[in-house]
Amino acid sequence: MHARTWLSVFSLPLVTAFTLPVLQQGTPPKAAAKPGGRPVPQDPLAGLSDIQDVLALVQQNYVDAPDMEKVVSGGVQAVLERSHPLNAYLSAEDLRLPDPGPAEAGLTVMKRGNLYATVLAVVPGGPAAKAGIQAGDVIRKVDGDSVGRLSSWALERRLRGEEGSTLDLYRYSNATGDLAKTTLHRQRLAAAPATLKQGVGATLLTLPDLAPGRAEELKKLLASVDRSHTLVLDLRQCAKGSMEEAAAVAGLLGAKETFGTLQEAGKPDRPVAVIGSGTPFARLALLMGRSSLGASEVLATCLKKGGAKVFGEKTLGLGVERSRFPLKQGGAVELVSRRWLGAGGEKLDRQGVAPDQVLRLADADDALTKVLAALQAPPPAAKPDAKPVAKAS
Numbered sequence: 001m002h003a004r005t006w007l008s009v010f011s012l013p014l015v016t017a018f019t020l021p022v023l024q025q026g027t028p029p030k031a032a033a034k035p036g037g038r039p040v041p042q043d044p045l046a047g048l049s050d051i052q053d054v055l056a057l058v059q060q061n062y063v064d065a066p067d068m069e070k071v072v073s074g075g076v077q078a079v080l081e082r083s084h085p086l087n088a089y090l091s092a093e094d095l096r097l098p099d100p101g102p103a104e105a106g107l108t109v110m111k112r113g114n115l116y117a118t119v120l121a122v123v124p125g126g127p128a129a130k131a132g133i134q135a136g137d138v139i140r141k142v143d144g145d146s147v148g149r150l151s152s153w154a155l156e157r158r159l160r161g162e163e164g165s166t167l168d169l170y171r172y173s174n175a176t177g178d179l180a181k182t183t184l185h186r187q188r189l190a191a192a193p194a195t196l197k198q199g200v201g202a203t204l205l206t207l208p209d210l211a212p213g214r215a216e217e218l219k220k221l222l223a224s225v226d227r228s229h230t231l232v233l234d235l236r237q238c239a240k241g242s243m244e245e246a247a248a249v250a251g252l253l254g255a256k257e258t259f260g261t262l263q264e265a266g267k268p269d270r271p272v273a274v275i276g277s278g279t280p281f282a283r284l285a286l287l288m289g290r291s292s293l294g295a296s297e298v299l300a301t302c303l304k305k306g307g308a309k310v311f312g313e314k315t316l317g318l319g320v321e322r323s324r325f326p327l328k329q330g331g332a333v334e335l336v337s338r339r340w341l342g343a344g345g346e347k348l349d350r351q352g353v354a355p356d357q358v359l360r361l362a363d364a365d366d367a368l369t370k371v372l373a374a375l376q377a378p379p380p381a382a383k384p385d386a387k388p389v390a391k392a393s
Contacts, residue, residue, distance in 0.1 A: 092330030210241020254280025301342025319348030
């Protein structure tokens with residue numbers, strides 16, 4: 001195929017990645033954003049002529065003819081991942097692939113660079129947890145294929161399959177540093193229920209996710225709990241869920257006004273209100289961790305702004321959402337098109353949620369007792385100034 005033909009295949013996804021309004025609305029990119037929005041790049045196609053030359057040189061000067069389809073698709077994916085590791089290029093063939101199956105490996109991962117993926121969260125009792133995989137582990141290969149060659153979309157597909165099917169992972173253990181092959185048997189994972197643990201004057205509420213229906217489940221679960229007591233909300237394993245459900249949970253726990261702020265390219269920032277209203281608890285504390293991701297991070301900033309104290313570990317920051325945009329040749333791109341700011345203006349995809357007090361808990365620890373002790377402990381004394389201030393004579 002002629003180099004210019006390959007150029008057209010390459011150029012369209014590249015242009016799409018930076019000029020989405022062209023595909024969605026059929027209009028040329030605008031030089032300025034809408035009032036109140038963030039500025040749009042002045043020349044998103046700058047350097048495209050250099051790409052023409054590179055493609056032509058690659059095709060014409062290699063001793064062995066390169067597979068230009070792989071060159072092009074790899075180049076497009078690299079461009080997308082430079083913007084965000086969750087971005088992905090899907091060919092027309094990718095979109096025709098059947099659903100891999102209903103069973104899961106029980107872990108959430110994210111690509112890091114072009115060599116590996118990091119485990120962000122592990123479902124308690126799932127295949128990954130049973131195999132000893134932990135948050136922070138590094139995945140190098142999936143069924144013998146390097147992670148670097150897979151987009152986030154393809155990697156997520158690889159983790160799913162038919163019930164009982166096997167999945168081979170080559171991983172570095174974050175705990176030991178050892179590299180080993182781990183074989184998982186995928187299984188259907190039932191939604192874990194939210195749970196309550198009663199203490200003296202306090203209740204621990206463990207929330208596994210923010211899937212649709214959680215707010216109603218919590219409303220029934222908390223109906224008999226004394227709101228004059230302390231509530232400790234455990235979000236350490238809350239890695240999935242919707243922002244709408246998180247806003248409803250915020251309202252149920254007595255949050256007021258703003259849940260968070262939604263940002264989209266070329267549009268004014270849009271404050272999003274909490275959904276519903278409920279009676280607040282006398283005292284509210286949150287437990288956060290590395291596996292508190294996305295909607296749970298926005299929920300935490302909302303409750304923190306209302307006075308809740310946050311304990312645990314700093315979250316990784318994943319307050320973003322993806323959208324799929326079709327391409328004219330039959331493929332598509334999945335892009336991180338939305339970003340959430342916390343109720344206090346926190347850019348969650350960059351800084352995550354920092355705890356008021358670091359509290360590292362082992363699996364055997366009594367979380368409720370530990371948090372209550374931290375709440376009752378006096379605040380750390382302020383450090384004295386290094387140099388005394390001279391008094392006026």
